[in-house]
Every structure is written in C-alpha cells, then in structure tokens.
Amino acid sequence: MSRVEERFAATAARVPDAVAVCDGPARMRYRELADEAGRLAADLRRRGAGRGALVALVLDRGLDLVVAMLAVLKTGAAFVPVDPDLPAARIGFLLDDSGAALVLTLRRWHARVPSGPFAVRCLDDGPDDPAPDDPAPDDPALEDAGAAGGAEDLAYLMYTSGSTGTPNGSRIAHRSVVRLVCDTDYVRIGAPDRVANVTSVGFDPVMFEIWGALLNGACLVVLPPDRVLDPGALAADLRAHRISVLWLTAGLFHMTAAAEPGAFAGLSDLLVGGEPVDAHWIRRVLAAGPPRRLLNAYGPTEATTFAAWHLVRRLAPQARTVPIGRPVAGARLYLLDELRRPVPAGVTGEIYIGGAGVARGYHNRPALTAQRFVPDPFAGRPDAVMFRSGDLGRRRPDGEVEYLGRRDRQIKLDGVRIEPGEIETALRGCAGVRECVVAPYRDPADVPRLAAYVVPEPDPPDGPRRDGAASVQRWRELYDEVIYARLGAETPTGDDPTFNLASWVSSYTGSPLPAGQMREQVTQTVERVLALRPERVLDIGCGTGLLLFRVAPHCSAYLGTDLSATAVRHVNALLDRHRPALPQARAERRAADDVTGLPPGDFDVVVLSSVVQHFPDAGYLLRVLAGALDMVGDGGWIYLADVRSLPLLEAFHSSVALHRAAEQTPAATVRGAAHRRLRQEPELVLDPRFFTALAAWDARVRTVHLHLKRGKHDNELTRFRYDVLLRVGDPARGPRPATEPLWLPWRGLAELTAAARLRPRPPVLGVRGVPNARVLACVEQSRLLAAGASATAGRVRAAAARRCAGRGVHPETLWTLGGRLSWSVEVCCPADGDPETCDVVLHDTGAAMVPARHTGGADPRAYANHPRSMPATTPTAAGLRRELAHRLPAALVPSAIIMLDRVPLTPNGKVDRAALPAPEPAATTSPPGGADARGATERAVTAAFAKALGLDRVGATDNFFDLGGTSLAASAVAARLRRDLGADVSVVYLFDTPTARGLAATIDRADATGPPGDGGRDDPAWARGRARRHRSGGAT
CATH class of the missing domain: 3.40.50.150 (Vaccinia Virus protein VP39)
Structure with missing residues (x-):
C-alpha cells in the first residue's frame, strides 16, 4: 500500500467508527469520510478527472477540503491546493500555470475563481444528475481507479514563492506523502491522537497535519484561523480540544511562547519549523511546562515538509540556536562544498537532501528543475536525485546538523562575505532584543548595505x-x-x-x-x-x-x-x-x-x-x-x-508627508518621512475589528456599530477617523435579533438608487465595497510611495489624482440619497477591512441600526497599534550599534537599525521579508546628532526639541518631524519657548522651519523687529525675553 488513498482505505476499514475530522460543530467518522469521498470521486470521474489530471482546490481549511483531497486521489488524479484568501491575480496565475482542467470550490469563493479553460464545480451545489449509462458511485470498476497507478504517481502540486518572483510548483509523489507520515521515527501518531489543523491550505505542512491524522487513525481537529494567531485563544483551544499533536511555524511558536509559554503543556508532540527557532523561547517553554516531546523540524517543500528533526530535551545556557538534528526515516542529509564534495564536521556546507521525500521536480520548469534537483552520487542508484536546498549547515561532533542560514542570503560588502544569520545571532544576544531580522538592501547610490529590524522585549x-x-x-x-x-x-x-x-x-x-x-x-x-x-x-x-x-x-x-x-x-x-x-x-x-x-x-x-x-x-x-x-x-x-483608523494610518502619514513636500521633493524622501512618522506614532490607533472582538470577549456588549464620520468637509477627521456605538445589555438576555441585510454588490450609484426604489422593498438593504471618495487618493498615494512608482512628490500627487478621478462616492452623497428616498442610512467601516471602501446599509426610518458582525475570539489588543513608548529598558538603535561593534567586525555592523512592533509574517507564519520597511536615510545614521547649537536661542530650541521628543540630545540641524515630532509635540515646543525665551513663538514657525537652527533664526529675526503681535518692541514679554537672551550671550 504505497498510495495515499490505499493507506486511508486500510485505516478506514480498521477504525470505521472513529471520528476522522472535527471542524467546529461538524464531525465525520472514517466510514462517513470514505463514503463521502467516494461519492464525490464518482462525480469527478464523470467530469474527466483521472490519472494524469490535475484538479485545483480553491478551498479553505475544513471538511470540504479533506473530502475533496481524498476524492481527487481516489480518481487517480492529483490536486493543487489554492488558498482562496490569496489575491485574485495570484489565484489566476496558479490555475493557469498548473493547467488544472477542473476547479473545486464553494459558492462563497466562486467569485475569486477567474474564468479560464477549466470547469468549475461548487461542492455546496450538490452533484449533477448522472447520465443513465454512468456507473454507480459504489461500482467496483470505479472504486480502485487509482490502483492502476503507483507510488511514483503525482499526489499533489504545492506552489512556493520562487527566488525569481514567480511561484514554482513542487511535484510531490504518493511515496513522499506516505514516507512523511507512516512508519516514521520522528513522531508516532495513532488512533488516540488528536492532530491540530492550523496551517493554511497553500503551505505544505498542512499535508503532515491532514495525512498524519487520516493515515494513522487519528482525529484531525480544524482550529479557527483567527484563534491560531491569538496566543490566549490558541492555548484555550489546545486544552478544550485535547490536542496531542501540533505543528507551528517558528514565528507562531515565538509569539505564543512570549504570551502563553505554558500553552503546550498538554501536547504529546509539538513540532516547530519553517524557520530557525529561537533558543530563548524554547527555554521559556521548557521552564513553563513543556510538551512531552518538543521537536525542531526542518525541511523544504521540495523534500515533502520534513527532512530532519531534533528532539529538544534541554538547552545549554549559552546556546543561542537549536540544531535541526538528523535525517528523518527514508531521508538523507548531505553537507557539500561548492564542488558537491562532503565537508568534514565543523565546516560549513550547503545542505542537500536525498531519499524518498524528494519531489519530482518543478512543474513546467525544466531548467530550474535541472539546477535544483541534481544526481545523487551517494545513493548507490543511478536514477537517484537529491535536492539542492540553498541552506547552509554544519555538522556537530555528535553528528547532528546546525542550520546556519540561507546560501542565497549571503552577500558581499567591500569584498567581505557576510552571513546575515551571524548578525542575527549577535543581535539576539543583546539586552532587550526579542526578535530580529537582518536583510540586505541597496541605498540610493545602489550600494549594498545591511539593515537590522529589531523587536524589543516587552516590559516586565x-x-x-x-x-x-x-x-x-x-x-x-x-x-x-x-x-x-x-x-x-x-x-x-x-x-x-x-x-x-x-x-x-x-x-x-x-x-x-x-x-x-x-x-x-x-x-x-x-x-x-x-x-x-x-x-x-x-x-x-x-x-x-x-x-x-x-x-x-x-x-x-x-x-x-x-x-x-x-x-x-x-x-x-x-x-x-x-x-x-x-x-x-x-x-x-x-x-x-x-x-x-x-x-x-x-x-x-x-x-x-x-x-x-x-x-x-x-x-x-x-x-x-x-x-x-x-x-x-x-x-x-x-x-x-x-x-x-489603523487600516488608514499609513495613508494618513503618507498624505501628511506629501502635503509638506515640495513639488520636486524625491518620492523616496517623502516615503522615508511617512515611514518614520508611522513607526514613531505616539497615539493609540485602532482597527474597527477591535470593537467586534471586544463584543466576542465581553458578553455585556450586545451589538457594535461602526460608522464613518459625517461631514461635507474633507479633512483629517472625516477621512481618517470613525465613530463607534456599543449597545450594552444583560448577557443573560443574549444578543438582540437583527435583520440581516439583503447584500448587493457595488455596481455604481445609479444601481444603488434603483435598488432603493424597488417595491416592495426589503426591510434592510446593504451594499459592500463602496469606494470611499474621501480616502481614495490618500490610499493611492500611499501605494505609489510604497511601490516607488514615481520619482517626485508632485508626480505621486498627479498620478494618484489621475487614477482616482471619477472613482468613488462621497459618503455624504449616500446619506443624502437615503433622505431623498425615505431610508435611514448607515455608512459603515468596511467589514473586509479594505481601507478605501465603506459599507452602506439602508433600512426603514425608525428601525434598529444594523450591527457589525462579531469577530471570532481574538484578543482585541491584536487590532491596535503600540503607541511609541521609550521605557528605560527598550534598546535603542545607537545602543545596539555600539554593542554590535564590540561583538562583530565593523563590516558586519548594520548600516540601518529599525525598531518594529512586530516582525511581519506571511499567512504561512514565516518572516515576510517583502513587508519589511525600506531603510530611509535617517535610519542609516546615528540618532540625533546634527551640528552643535550655537548661541542661547539655538541651545534653548534644541533643549525644547529634546524635551518634547523624549531624547537626550538633538542637533541644531536635525529635523524635528523626521525625529518623530507631531503637531501636539510642536505645540509643546512652542509653549516651552514662549516661557523660556519670552518670544511669541507660533507652532506654524516650526512647520515652516523644522530645524533648531532655522527656528532659532526665525525667533531672532522677530526679536530684532519685534514680535508679530500688536505689542511690537513695547511688548513686555518680548522685552523680558530679549534681555534674558542678551544676558546669556545669545544673539540679539
């Protein structure tokens, strides 16, 4: 039994009444799953699915996905998992590149499937009526359609991001899946186990979760995605569902270990991988209540998920990394030099992987397949292939392998070969550093440099x-x-x-x-x-x-x-x-x-x-x-x-930076100013989902209403803020019933007007995704800046205006429309979080407002920013630079050190390097350290800047707003200078001349001619300030 569906059939025959899948309240036993998959397989065969065919599954995690996977394999075909949450363009690419002739989806995802040369089958539509001469689903002639194939047949095609930017589909055979989960040495899954399904559909560890459970008689438990990302909710679900086997990316493991280190205490097996796991968080979990077995699992998609494993029992106090260990059963791990010769223990080599888990190459990528899937001279078989991983490793004296980073992350600076992983290890050893990522970038002169992204430790x-x-x-x-x-x-x-x-x-x-x-x-x-x-x-x-x-x-x-x-x-x-x-x-x-x-x-x-x-x-x-x-x-x-509004925060800061920029200001400079203000945001900013999550947390909040600001004027209040109404009630009474709107797609104001005039009209009418004319240009400006698509501020403004011309509806137009047609209108924050749209609900005048949908049990704090705060324990870029200078050669000290609230993760839980903010010129130099102040006025201004910004020192030529200054902080500066200098300092002066030297010159010019107010030189405040500065040696 070397095929997946054969192994499943044997398991279902052995434990027919055991629960195979738990998906929320839904349960399906092995016998039921086999029958359901058989019925769907018969339907798919009638549609042409069979050996050699590819069937795309545009489905999210859950029962439907499991049934569809098994049904496709029963036909002899292979499946292509496609995450329906991917952008539509990406879904279209995967369907086109794979050449799938049939797409399985659900009605709610159908709109995301583009048209193409394939048939689309919605699983919740039910099967078509069979033709009179079609065989019955249980016909023995159909039951073993896959049996004619063998272990080398394709089971699935899994796409991963390619180094060239084009996704590559790894061709995974049945034998590789069976090798992954059956008769293994790294984990033993059996009938009593409950395996968590937490991985997104398009990420290959989902195969370990699904087939690890279903080929071994265990129960697959589907956990809600939003709760997986919430450490408290994940810990509760692991206990409530009695999970025994769990796989997490290193990023999710770190996040959970930081907030709920005892979350894993009830597990039999916890596997962590996808990226290097931090020894600090391993220690924290070991101290707080570890699982029975904690494994560091290593392996690329091309080696079918896992190729090596290390059982973590304890870590030496000085250890900063965790080894990836030894090959899993059926795999071979080689460390080779550039000529593909084995390197001795202790010497760095590239990791090559051989054995039964190696994929059958990339789909429709013969040249790339030849580069990465090369002959294996160590296997003893002429047809053996090994995969060149691009990872670097080193074998320890005990035979275990340490992971040292990516070969393709290696860079040269001034002739020095540098491994970013080495710098990351040094940074993790610095006080106050929780997480870090080091990545190469090119400065405006196209010179390669290093940037370090650091997440500080939280306060005690x-x-x-x-x-x-x-x-x-x-x-x-x-x-x-x-x-x-x-x-x-x-x-x-x-x-x-x-x-x-x-x-x-x-x-x-x-x-x-x-x-x-x-x-x-x-x-x-x-x-x-x-x-x-x-x-x-x-x-x-x-x-x-x-x-x-x-x-x-x-x-x-x-x-x-x-x-x-x-x-x-x-x-x-x-x-x-x-x-x-x-x-x-x-x-x-x-x-x-x-x-x-x-x-x-x-x-x-x-x-x-x-x-x-x-x-x-x-x-x-x-x-x-x-x-x-x-x-x-x-x-x-x-x-x-x-x-x-948190979804609009980047657009807000981009619009402010563009407003202040001259026509010919380089777009990169504007982008840098916007990013600095974004990182240094001192105020609390909230995603509307904060309040729907609050309602899920506290039953006293019975309904939540999220409304855009009213107002005919477009300003920062109406564009970037919203109102919230929370209806409070006795939790014992339960939520008030609400009429669900008849939701219509947005097709323009004329169609909305026509729908609102329908007779008889529905009690509640809703439209999602209405383009919000207030913010369209600001969001587009932000996108253009982020993409680096235009060279100057003026061109960004012009391009955004051109792209948004004629698009969108002003919210006040919608309120006016409702009044004209005798509807009450609510213009709401968009349910899907799209920052440039709004949702509109029309209902009978006097009827109850329509509440927003409640979010799952995520912690509301996950939907808030972290206002800039600088407690004494937080590391600074300057302090980290000094500490690294004592630990590393000068060439390895990053040019830019950027502080982040969190490391961005992809939907698969890996570091999203594309989402790391580009370093800007201000980040590549030491913190405020411009020219020394000259004279009493400059010294007073730099002191006022430093006080308002919470910095030890500000130079006379440092830009107040580039250092994180806000309008409120500017007000504080003006007030302090009015008090200390007796000068009539307006906040507008600071916006016009944002350096201490420029502002001091403005103050001194006013000093020489009298203040702008009516008092002139006879103004007592002016006279006192002039005398004070004169006595202290300042300019007069």
Missing part, C-alpha cells in the same frame, strides 16, 4: 501599568501646561465661551483647524449623542465642554470628567455662569479609568469623544471600557467618537 509584567501611568501623566502635563495653558485668556471662537477649540490643530499645517469645519464636526457628534435619547450621561474626557454645553440641556444629569485640572476648572467656571440653566451638569477631575464612587448602572450613555487616541495602549482602553460597561444600565450605550 508590572511594566505596562507603570509605563501607562507615566504616559497618562505626560498627556496631563501637555494639556495642563501647554494646550490649556491659556484657557480663559484667549477669545473663544465666535465669542462663544463654550466653543473653545484649544488642541484642535491640523497635522498638515500646524494651524488651528478651521472653525467652520470644527463646528460641523461638533454638531454631527452632538446629533449622534442626542439620537441615543440620553437621560444620564457620563462624558469621559470632556475637555473644554464642547459636547457638555450642547448635550446637557437635553439630559436630567450630565457628569463630565477630565484628567486636566485646568479643563475641569474652565468647564465649572462656565457652568457657574449658566446656572441655574444647567444645574444638572458638573465636571470632575478623574482619570479615564477611574469610576470610584460612581453608582454602577447609573448612566444610560457614556461618551468618549476624541480622547481614546491619548490612552497609552489598548490595555488601558480595555480597562476604561470595563469601567464604562459597569456604569451603563441595561439597554444603554457607549459612544466613542473620533477613533483613529
């Missing part, structure tokens, strides 16, 4: 709270001492004392946002609050009372809280003037997470308007929301206004 368990408290304190000081410093002294907008726009500054210009646009935003927010019919309101972060004075008149009780004592005094002073008109309103100084002394359930609406972005991290927000949920009674609401 008590660190985030302490650092969060420090961050909250910094925001309090900024508002009390800078933003609200002149509350009451300034003239409010339009002489309305309750309409104070302090802190509302444009990120593009540094100037206050236009009063007309702000009035529109305040009005829209107030209308959304009043639509909830509030009686008792808790306004967390009430600020200057923009909402309080407009909502409180409609309520019986209104409590505004704010961290800023200055703001609270200001609001209460204004309330005193209004009394007795607003006796029901008051303001208190409280942190956002402080609900001490407030009666639970005492409010029907809790408002957090434009405050969430100032929270230190997502954990703090969760604490705030937990307190808010306690405060809201059954049926009440939590309303979060002006939440910054």
Whole structure:
C-alpha cells in the first residue's frame, strides 16, 4: 500500500467508527469520510478527472477540503491546493500555470475563481444528475481507479514563492506523502491522537497535519484561523480540544511562547519549523511546562515538509540556536562544498537532501528543475536525485546538523562575505532584543548595505501599568501646561465661551483647524449623542465642554470628567455662569479609568469623544471600557467618537508627508518621512475589528456599530477617523435579533438608487465595497510611495489624482440619497477591512441600526497599534550599534537599525521579508546628532526639541518631524519657548522651519523687529525675553 488513498482505505476499514475530522460543530467518522469521498470521486470521474489530471482546490481549511483531497486521489488524479484568501491575480496565475482542467470550490469563493479553460464545480451545489449509462458511485470498476497507478504517481502540486518572483510548483509523489507520515521515527501518531489543523491550505505542512491524522487513525481537529494567531485563544483551544499533536511555524511558536509559554503543556508532540527557532523561547517553554516531546523540524517543500528533526530535551545556557538534528526515516542529509564534495564536521556546507521525500521536480520548469534537483552520487542508484536546498549547515561532533542560514542570503560588502544569520545571532544576544531580522538592501547610490529590524522585549509584567501611568501623566502635563495653558485668556471662537477649540490643530499645517469645519464636526457628534435619547450621561474626557454645553440641556444629569485640572476648572467656571440653566451638569477631575464612587448602572450613555487616541495602549482602553460597561444600565450605550483608523494610518502619514513636500521633493524622501512618522506614532490607533472582538470577549456588549464620520468637509477627521456605538445589555438576555441585510454588490450609484426604489422593498438593504471618495487618493498615494512608482512628490500627487478621478462616492452623497428616498442610512467601516471602501446599509426610518458582525475570539489588543513608548529598558538603535561593534567586525555592523512592533509574517507564519520597511536615510545614521547649537536661542530650541521628543540630545540641524515630532509635540515646543525665551513663538514657525537652527533664526529675526503681535518692541514679554537672551550671550 504505497498510495495515499490505499493507506486511508486500510485505516478506514480498521477504525470505521472513529471520528476522522472535527471542524467546529461538524464531525465525520472514517466510514462517513470514505463514503463521502467516494461519492464525490464518482462525480469527478464523470467530469474527466483521472490519472494524469490535475484538479485545483480553491478551498479553505475544513471538511470540504479533506473530502475533496481524498476524492481527487481516489480518481487517480492529483490536486493543487489554492488558498482562496490569496489575491485574485495570484489565484489566476496558479490555475493557469498548473493547467488544472477542473476547479473545486464553494459558492462563497466562486467569485475569486477567474474564468479560464477549466470547469468549475461548487461542492455546496450538490452533484449533477448522472447520465443513465454512468456507473454507480459504489461500482467496483470505479472504486480502485487509482490502483492502476503507483507510488511514483503525482499526489499533489504545492506552489512556493520562487527566488525569481514567480511561484514554482513542487511535484510531490504518493511515496513522499506516505514516507512523511507512516512508519516514521520522528513522531508516532495513532488512533488516540488528536492532530491540530492550523496551517493554511497553500503551505505544505498542512499535508503532515491532514495525512498524519487520516493515515494513522487519528482525529484531525480544524482550529479557527483567527484563534491560531491569538496566543490566549490558541492555548484555550489546545486544552478544550485535547490536542496531542501540533505543528507551528517558528514565528507562531515565538509569539505564543512570549504570551502563553505554558500553552503546550498538554501536547504529546509539538513540532516547530519553517524557520530557525529561537533558543530563548524554547527555554521559556521548557521552564513553563513543556510538551512531552518538543521537536525542531526542518525541511523544504521540495523534500515533502520534513527532512530532519531534533528532539529538544534541554538547552545549554549559552546556546543561542537549536540544531535541526538528523535525517528523518527514508531521508538523507548531505553537507557539500561548492564542488558537491562532503565537508568534514565543523565546516560549513550547503545542505542537500536525498531519499524518498524528494519531489519530482518543478512543474513546467525544466531548467530550474535541472539546477535544483541534481544526481545523487551517494545513493548507490543511478536514477537517484537529491535536492539542492540553498541552506547552509554544519555538522556537530555528535553528528547532528546546525542550520546556519540561507546560501542565497549571503552577500558581499567591500569584498567581505557576510552571513546575515551571524548578525542575527549577535543581535539576539543583546539586552532587550526579542526578535530580529537582518536583510540586505541597496541605498540610493545602489550600494549594498545591511539593515537590522529589531523587536524589543516587552516590559516586565508590572511594566505596562507603570509605563501607562507615566504616559497618562505626560498627556496631563501637555494639556495642563501647554494646550490649556491659556484657557480663559484667549477669545473663544465666535465669542462663544463654550466653543473653545484649544488642541484642535491640523497635522498638515500646524494651524488651528478651521472653525467652520470644527463646528460641523461638533454638531454631527452632538446629533449622534442626542439620537441615543440620553437621560444620564457620563462624558469621559470632556475637555473644554464642547459636547457638555450642547448635550446637557437635553439630559436630567450630565457628569463630565477630565484628567486636566485646568479643563475641569474652565468647564465649572462656565457652568457657574449658566446656572441655574444647567444645574444638572458638573465636571470632575478623574482619570479615564477611574469610576470610584460612581453608582454602577447609573448612566444610560457614556461618551468618549476624541480622547481614546491619548490612552497609552489598548490595555488601558480595555480597562476604561470595563469601567464604562459597569456604569451603563441595561439597554444603554457607549459612544466613542473620533477613533483613529489603523487600516488608514499609513495613508494618513503618507498624505501628511506629501502635503509638506515640495513639488520636486524625491518620492523616496517623502516615503522615508511617512515611514518614520508611522513607526514613531505616539497615539493609540485602532482597527474597527477591535470593537467586534471586544463584543466576542465581553458578553455585556450586545451589538457594535461602526460608522464613518459625517461631514461635507474633507479633512483629517472625516477621512481618517470613525465613530463607534456599543449597545450594552444583560448577557443573560443574549444578543438582540437583527435583520440581516439583503447584500448587493457595488455596481455604481445609479444601481444603488434603483435598488432603493424597488417595491416592495426589503426591510434592510446593504451594499459592500463602496469606494470611499474621501480616502481614495490618500490610499493611492500611499501605494505609489510604497511601490516607488514615481520619482517626485508632485508626480505621486498627479498620478494618484489621475487614477482616482471619477472613482468613488462621497459618503455624504449616500446619506443624502437615503433622505431623498425615505431610508435611514448607515455608512459603515468596511467589514473586509479594505481601507478605501465603506459599507452602506439602508433600512426603514425608525428601525434598529444594523450591527457589525462579531469577530471570532481574538484578543482585541491584536487590532491596535503600540503607541511609541521609550521605557528605560527598550534598546535603542545607537545602543545596539555600539554593542554590535564590540561583538562583530565593523563590516558586519548594520548600516540601518529599525525598531518594529512586530516582525511581519506571511499567512504561512514565516518572516515576510517583502513587508519589511525600506531603510530611509535617517535610519542609516546615528540618532540625533546634527551640528552643535550655537548661541542661547539655538541651545534653548534644541533643549525644547529634546524635551518634547523624549531624547537626550538633538542637533541644531536635525529635523524635528523626521525625529518623530507631531503637531501636539510642536505645540509643546512652542509653549516651552514662549516661557523660556519670552518670544511669541507660533507652532506654524516650526512647520515652516523644522530645524533648531532655522527656528532659532526665525525667533531672532522677530526679536530684532519685534514680535508679530500688536505689542511690537513695547511688548513686555518680548522685552523680558530679549534681555534674558542678551544676558546669556545669545544673539540679539
């Protein structure tokens, strides 16, 4: 029995009533699986499937995939697994390149299958009626259609990314699959085992999972993809489903070990591979509660998943790597030099793999096959082939092999041959480094250089709270001492004392946002609050009372809280003037997470308007929301206004950088500025899925509503922020029933209008994927910058405008359409996360709002950024560079060291090197270290820069915004300089001249001619500042 389906048939005959597959609530026994696959195989034979044919499976993980794989093999054909989540262009390429004559999919994926010279069969459509002369599914003549073939027949075609950029399909034979999972020495799977299916369809370890279970009588347990990526949820699922065998990529293992190191304690076998596994995380798992057997598994797709293995029992304290071990049964591992001669122990060689697992070459790639699949002179058979892996290794004295990195990652710099893996090992030995990747790049002069991408260690368990408290304190000081410093002294907008726009500054210009646009935003927010019919309101972060004075008149009780004592005094002073008109309103100084002394359930609406972005991290927000949920009674609401959008964050920073750039500014410079601001983002930014995940976590959140901002003006508020409504209720009552919209595809405004006029009309009508005209150009600009498609800022702007011309619908047009046709309209954040679209729901006026779909049980924190924070323990690029200089030759010290929140991973869990940000000029030099300041004014400005940026030193020629400066930080600089120099410093000055030297010159010019205000040289503040600088030797 050398074929896969034969082995399965024998297993099914041995354990017919054992459960073969668990997929959520669905269960299928071996007998049922064999019957179902037999029925589908008969249907496929009628469609032409048979020996030598290829059948593509555009299916996600689950029962349908397993049935389809087995059915295809029963026909004698081979299958081509295609992940339906791949981009449509990639799916089209795989179908075209493979030459599959038949595609199996489901109705929900059918739209992703392009047209082509193949038949498409949707498995959930049911089989076609057979012709009268077709044999029955159980006809013995059909049952063993694959038996005419042999072990060398093709079982499947697995595509991997090619070094040339074109995917290559590895041709895997039946014998290779059987060798992988049957009668093995590295793992013993049997009937009692429960094997987790966590791997995506297009990644070859899925074959170990599926056939490892089904050819050995075990149970395959399909785990939800979103829970696999959440360490807490994965740990819970491993326990709940009694998983005994699990395979993880090294990236997912590291992530889980960092958050849930005891997650694997109940496993019999844990296999880790795909990339080098970090010894640090191995130690952590061994200490926290290891599985019975922990294996480091090695092997490329071309060797059928696993070629070598090492059983990890313990690691020496000084060990930084884990060996890949010895060949698995049926495999051979050679370490050869450039002439393909064996190298002695201790000498680096390239890893070649021989044996039964070696693929039958690449599909339709004869030249590449000849390069990589070469004769095996050590096998003793003239037809034997070995695979040239491109990996480097070294055999230890005990015979085990160490993995040393990729041969094709090896580069030369100034004639020195460099292995990035060696630098990564040194970086992992530096204090505070959690993960790192070293990759080559070319600078603007096309000179090859090295970049290191570093993920710092997280703070210790008590660190985030302490650092969060420090961050909250910094925001309090900024508002009390800078933003609200002149509350009451300034003239409010339009002489309305309750309409104070302090802190509302444009990120593009540094100037206050236009009063007309702000009035529109305040009005829209107030209308959304009043639509909830509030009686008792808790306004967390009430600020200057923009909402309080407009909502409180409609309520019986209104409590505004704010961290800023200055703001609270200001609001209460204004309330005193209004009394007795607003006796029901008051303001208190409280942190956002402080609900001490407030009666639970005492409010029907809790408002957090434009405050969430100032929270230190997502954990703090969760604490705030937990307190808010306690405060809201059954049926009440939590309303979060002006939440910054994480899917649009890169587009936001790109648009700001482009706005500030001159027409001829190189696009690479603009891209660098945008990426630096993105990495140094100091505010909390949230994916809308944060809130749907919250609802899955906390049953008190009964429904979630995610709405775009209203407003006719296009600005950073309407483009890049959204509103959230959380309906609160008793968990025992369960979720409120909601009418599912009749979802239509977007085909233009005219078709939407026609659908809305249908009679009789459906109670709820929905359209997904409506192009959002507000953001199309910004998203396109971001894409063009990332692709390096245009040479200058001006060309990027022009190209984006040209591509977006005539596309998209302004959201206000949709709201207007609803009003004209007597529908209530909700314009919502897109369910699929596409940043340039929105979803539209139309329903009868007065009907309940349609909630967003709940995300699975992922940790909400997975949908938040990590606001820039620099605790003392976090390594800096300069510190790492100094430490590496003591450990490595100068040629091996990276030119650029870039700090990341996380290493990007592909859907298969491997490092996504294509997603690593390109190093920019500022990243290749030492941290702020421009020219020394000259004179008192420059010294004062550089000191103000350093204070606002949290840096030890800033040079006189360093660009404030390139170092991570924001508009709020610029406000802090201006306020400090007004205080220290007595100069009338506007934030706009800093946007115009963002270096300390340039700003100092602007201040000194104003000093010589008098400040821009009406006081001129008679202004006392100007006189005091001039005298102070004169006494200290500054320029006058």
